[in-house]
Amino acid sequence: MALLNEQLQGQLKEVFSSMKNEITLAVFTKEGDCYSCEETIAFMKEIETLSDKISLETYDLEKDSERASEYNVVMAPSIVLLDSDKKYRGVKFNGIPAGHEINSFIPGILEVSGAGEALPEDLLMQVNALSKPVNIKVFVTLSCPHCAGAVQKAHKLAFESALIDAEMVEAQTFDELSNKFNVSSVPKIVINDQYEFVGNQPLEIFLEEIAKTQ
């Protein structure tokens, strides 16, 4: 049975018609115990059919470990978005982006396809001034309405800077990691595993926290 009903498929097709360039969904799963790996693949297969600008590649976290490390993939399921040159732009989803996270996943696809809006000049300057690598983890639950907004912002920053790697982490799927970072409110944003804040804060706050890592 299809995960996305007909109505939703139609709506997504319409949204995808705004895509500029082609993108690739590189999906990492693993054998054995993998919560939501099967659903994630099924979901991605359906997404692939909704636009001829989207293609799907599937990998195994262990067997394709080289590729996994190229995109800093350490969990499964994990979805990495590649641009039309098959380049990783720092946009990644760990865990299935269902529920409200479809609202960060779809914008992620559009962003990587080049259809996003430019960052305001002053923010872009701050992003361009970065000199050290930055990792942003955004912990979410699928029932959180405003979490997708925080994921979108992190991905936007990552797309603008080769130094930023931004990943959604679905807190229930990866409960060990969530416990490690004491996630008990979402969205929780953790930068370089060290600086953190809670809430869908303005981009300015993301950049303030990022500045601490430089």
Next chain:
Amino acid sequence: MDFNLDMNLNDQYGKNKKATFDKETLYDMLIIGSGPAGLSAALYAKRKGLKVGVLSNKVGGQVVDTTSVENYLGFDFVTGEGLVEKFMHHVQTLDVPMLKDADVKSFEKTESGFEVALSRGEIIKSKTLILATGSKPRRLGVKGEDAFIGRGVAYCAICDGPLFEGRDVVVAGGGNSAVEAAIDLSKIANSVTLVHRSEFRADQIIIDQLKRLSNVTIHLQTEIQEVFGDGLVSGVKVLDKATGETRELKIEGLFVEIGYLPNNQLVIDQLDLNNRGEIIVNALNETSMKGVFAAGDVTDTPYKQIIVAASEGAKAALTANDYINRG
């Protein structure tokens, strides 16, 4: 598996992109807030032919954080998001420019009206303002609460509930939002204890629903005095007002649902507020400053409800329209 697609995504990208703001234009009306009050004001203003725009940092306001709405006329049951989608769709058919990620920092009176400053530094000009900034959760104000925010103390049950799967939690409060949160959480948590310092204020229909749940315990006339733990919440100290005894409840999550405080930061030194910090408005939604109108949860209008906020927004827009036409 559910997918809660935001129907407004289409407007953000590509060819369906909607009207945007123009920094040079003097707008007739700027609305701060896109909850029910702000959106309803936008609808009325646009239909009157005004040049109107909406600035907000959270589309739909508090309504998106509401699981279900069962008291908005015309909808026997609708999710909070579903309702916002309808509101937004209605407003967007009229092509009202809307900034969705805009934090308004301040506004200033000028000769021609007002200048509204966004935290990014942009300035937008308008003849009138409608403040529909709504409200935010009230904190308990007890020892340990602030220190444990995001570490077991939470204010959004639908967001953070899933993180407490199989755990024991307390809900503080006795109004509709507390009872609804307790009902929602009972489906996820191991046990839910509702603690309230006086009697229930919630609608009887949902109190009855709550009382039927087997993993829910209710402590009325009980006050939370302290939140404690080691890094994360491990319990709360409560005072049973009837017996005068204090006890500790061993829990990992505390959901605070004890009402709301007005988002009045923008106007605190500019407008007359009542002792709860709410903007004082008259029956026409006029504030103490000419050209500034207010509606919804941020005002002293009683009963903080979606339908009340929506109708107040309509009134504010109509009054502002008259004000503009009078010149």
